[in-house]
Amino acid sequence: MSDDKLLDAIIAQTKLTKKQTDKQQKIVETAIKLFAEKGYANTSTSEIAKAAMVAEGTIFRHYGTKDNLLLSVxxxxxxxxxxxxxxxxxxxxxxxxxxxxxxxxxxxxxxxxxxxxxxxxxxxxxxxxxxxxxxxxxxxxxxxxxxxxxxxxxxxxxxxxxxxxxxxxxxxxxxxxxxxxxxxxxxxxxxxxxxxxxxxxxxxxxxxxxxxxxxxxx
Incomplete structure (x- = not known):
């Protein structure tokens, strides 16, 4: 199982959950796609926020840190x-x-x-x-x-x-x-x-x- 396949599987599962708002869903999907493309260490929360079209503060409010964002999924x-x-x-x-x-x-x-x-x-x-x-x-x-x-x-x-x-x-x-x-x-x-x-x-x-x-x- 490759890194991309694992991340794709995680994205697919997040689509099935009913516990997240549309905004959270967008943040999560965007973050995982960027992690897959650029690597976790090379992806910043500001990049995630920009690609998801939300304020960076929204990510911090919901998840606190980038690690917590990934752990949440x-x-x-x-x-x-x-x-x-x-x-x-x-x-x-x-x-x-x-x-x-x-x-x-x-x-x-x-x-x-x-x-x-x-x-x-x-x-x-x-x-x-x-x-x-x-x-x-x-x-x-x-x-x-x-x-x-x-x-x-x-x-x-x-x-x-x-x-x-x-x-x-x-x-x-x-x-x-x-x-x-x-x-x-x-x-x-x-x-x-x-x-x-x-x-x-x-x-x-x-x-x-x-x-x-x-x-x-x-």
Whole structure:
């Protein structure tokens, strides 16, 4: 899914809501189109206001900040779309003949890295809000737990039953894997601790080796 397609899907959903005034609807649609064309960071609230033919103060009155404007449409989209998106992702991954757990991890990492690369700015905004906004975490994390973590646990159980994984609780394995992979995505795409060119294939293999074998020299 590309950035444009994701933003187009968000626009389509905003058209279905009855909670916004015509002016708010125009602001939201204009903002998302400009974000898609120019990038979030390169779009100012004054440009949005001009294109939507409203005063810039109207945007601030309704949304406060540019981040809040984007979040106001992203969050309903996430809630409505996570179940379907999660189903599509796991169906696609499991259709790749993932014969062992290592194959599953590799397919999952490649899938999510591609998605985040294509939707980097949206990912950054959502993660930053989750890090600092307690209410948002309480609101969104149950959706992630029910639709993503639950599915990962089911996959872990499958490979545990085959005798591939160590005999510790599946939710513990899931939590450790999610912490490692989630931390990697956040450090790379949000905190941007390392700005040098990255060999993505090598990064994926290093993550897999670390998850499967750890640090101790065998």
């Amino acid at each position: 992203i969050l309903p989209f996430i809630k409505d779309s996570i179940p379907t998106m999660a189903e599509e992702v796991f169906t696609e991954i499991m259709s790749k003949n993932v014969g062992c757990f290592e194959d599953f991890l590799r397919a999952l990492l490649k899938n999510r890295l591609h998605f985040i690369n294509e939707n980097r700015e949206i990912f950054q905004i959502v993660v930053k809000e989750l890090l600092y906004n307690d209410e948002l975490r309480k609101e969104l994390l149950p959706f992630f737990a029910d639709n993503i973590l639950h599915r990962i646990t089911k996959v872990i159980n499958t490979y545990k039953d085959r005798g591939e994984l160590i005999d510790i609780p599946s939710h513990t394995i899931q939590r450790m894997i999610f912490t490692l992979i989630g931390g990697y995505f956040v450090s790379r795409f949000v905190l941007q601790l390392d700005n040098c060119d990255i060999d993505e294939e090598a990064e994926i293999e290093n993550l897999i080796r670390f998850i499967m074998d750890g640090l101790r020299k065998q």
